[in-house]
Amino acid sequence: MLQDDAKREANKRTVLAFYEAGLRQKDYATASKLLGDRYVQHNPLIADGHAGFEAFLAFLKEKFPNLRADVKHVFAEGDFVIAHVHGVREPGQRGSAIVDIFKLEDGKIVEHWDVMQPIPEESANPNGMF
Template sequence: MSERNKQTVLDFYELGLNQKDFHAAAKLIGDRYVQHNPRIADGIEGFEAFIATLRADFPDLKAEVKQLFADGDHVIAHVYGVRVPGQPGTAIVDIFRLDEAGRIVEHWDVMQPVPETSANSNGMF
């Protein structure tokens, strides 16, 4: 189940965020989608509005999954997101919960801008 859920999340990033293809990504979302990001409404309608905003405001946005972890019905992704090419981007940790059918039914995230300078040489990824 964990490997299947990881693949679902990878497909979700590619179809939904990178390609901004709402209809393809919507097939990966369960009947009840609970969103914990305060800028995105619950449900498939909230996800559709989010994708429409990305298409309009950040058509070149790319999300690169750097690490992916799964434990049962939860998948955690460590992601490098760049809204506009050439900008430093954002380090993101997304947490997804999937249902028995392997569809995404809940999402949490935390985001931190990638700084231009750092007190260490470890990088954010």
């Protein structure tokens, strides 16, 4: 049980480091060290593999240099890490609520899914999205 807990915590640290290097710093060289030899992408706008991720970061760096991805919650179970993220492309925008799902093997990210929902101007409740 302790070994499973340690693995889950290590996987969460890997994903958080990936957000920092990749999405906050847009540093492919550092972020790519956290990817496995194979990297399967389920977002239809991003190509598979290291080259696909590198192209995605180059796009973000050019089009949205001020992009922020603030992880609000992170959960791990087995080889999966789920992050609940507030993504903002430009300062002053409301941004999107994002759920990213990562699969890890041997401590490296090998697969990614995401679901995004724009944060509306008005809400039917006072709860917020995070």
